[in-house]
Each structure stands twice: as C-alpha cells, then as structure tokens.
Amino acid sequence: xxxxxxxxxxxxxxxxxxxxxxxxxxxxxxxxxxxxxxxxxxxxxxxxxxxxxxxxxxxxxxxxxxxxxxxxxxxxxxxxxxxxxxxxxxxxxxxxxxxxxxxxxxxxxxxxxxxxxxxxxxxxxxxxxxxxxxxxxxxxxxxxxxxxxxxxxxxxxxxxxxxxxxxxxxx
Numbered sequence: 512x513x514x515x516x517x518x519x520x521x522x523x524x525x526x527x528x529x530x531x532x533x534x535x536x537x538x539x540x541x542x543x544x545x546x547x548x549x550x551x552x553x554x555x556x557x558x559x560x561x562x563x564x565x566x567x568x569x570x571x572x573x574x575x576x577x578x579x580x581x582x583x584x585x586x587x588x589x590x591x592x593x594x595x596x597x598x599x600x601x602x603x604x605x606x607x608x609x610x611x612x613x614x615x616x617x618x619x620x621x622x623x624x625x626x627x628x629x630x631x632x633x634x635x636x637x638x639x640x641x642x643x644x645x646x647x648x649x650x651x652x653x654x655x656x657x658x659x660x661x662x663x664x665x666x667x668x669x670x671x672x673x674x675x676x677x678x679x680x681x682x
Contacts (some may be wrong), residue, residue: 519680520546550678558640566578566636570597570604573639574615580670583611589676591666599631607667626658 527539544551563604565573574595591608605620606613634653637643648654656663 516546519543523680527664538679545678545680550676550681560639562636562640562642565639570595570600570602570632570635571615571617573635574604574606574613577670578613578615580673581608581613582609582669582671585611586613586669587611591668592622592624592626592664593663593666594619594627596627596629597632597635598629599633606666608669613666623679624658625662626656628663629655629657 523539523543523546527536527543530536530546531538586608587610589608593606595606597603603618604615605618605622605624606615607620620638630653634643634648638645638648645654650654
C-alpha cells in the first residue's frame with residue numbers, strides 16, 4: 512500500500528535524524544530509500560570486491576567467505592577434502608566439506624586430501640577479485656592442482672554467488 516510505505520519511510524527518516532550512532536542512521540535512511548525506490552545495489556555489492564580490500568584479508572578470512580557461500584543442502588551428501596599450499600607464505604590450509612559445512616584449518620589434518628592446490632597468495636587474490644583466468648593460471652603453473660581435480664570443481668560448484676540486491680525493509 513503506497514500510503515503505508517510513505518508513512519513508514521517518513522518514520523524511518525525521523526528515527527535517522529535522531530540517531531546519534533552513524534550505523535543506525537544509515538540503516539534507517541537505507542530503509543526509507545528502499546521503501547521509496549526499491550532495493551538497490553551499490554558499492555562493493557555492485558560487483559567483485561576491490562583488490563585492496565582482498566589484499567588486506569587473511570587467507571582464513573577468504574576461506575570464511577567461501578564457507579558462508581556454500582549451499583549447505585546441496586553439499587549435504589558431499590565429502591571433499593582439499594589442501595591449499597601457498598608457496599610464498601609457506602603455509603598450508605586443510606579445507607573440508609562434510610555434512611553441508613565447509614571448514615578450514617591451518618596445517619594438514621592427518622587425512623589424505625582428495626586434491627592439493629598449490630599457488631601464491633597473489634593468484635588467490637586475482638581469482639577472488641575476478642581479474643585472473645584460472646586456465647591461464649594453470650597453464651603458466653601459477654596454480655597447480657594435484658590429485659582429483661574434479662573434486663576442486665565440485666567444491667567450487669557448491670558455492671553460491673551472493674545476492675547483494677536483497678531488500679532490507681520490504682518483503
């Protein structure tokens with residue numbers, strides 16, 4: 512109902528004007544704008560994350576982002592173990608998908624992985640930002656996959672693309 516939307520937008524604007532906290536003020540103003548114009552996608556949500564933001568994340572934080580994107584119901588019956596070896600960092604991460612959950616830890620976990628991905632941190636950053644062609648990385652040996660490469664494809668196929676155009680106030 513248009514009148515109800517206008518009233519709610521006005522109420523959210525008044526709450527924003529009185530909010531001392533910038534975060535709450537922005538929530539209220541975003542809600543009012545959505546009621547008047549519909550959900551919008553701007554900033555980081557408009558595309559891939561900026562390179563400087565990704566470079567500032569730890570490998571663990573990038574893997575946490577992958578875990579959030581995992582489609583749990585589709586991954587429920589999957590059992591995938593992939594190790595990530597970073598040549599330049601001299602670090603190894605064990606990643607596992609089991610019971611619809613993606614977990615990771617530093618080091619090897621005493622189990623035999625289905626696949627081992629060896630790369631430099633710059634290559635991971637380029638993949639996350641979307642500036643790298645994975646085939647080119649494979650051909651140039653900047654990215655090496657040993658073992659069951661199809662398991663890596665399975666893992667990546669279980670990740671959903673985030674929807675940044677979701678509504679905040681409206682159903």
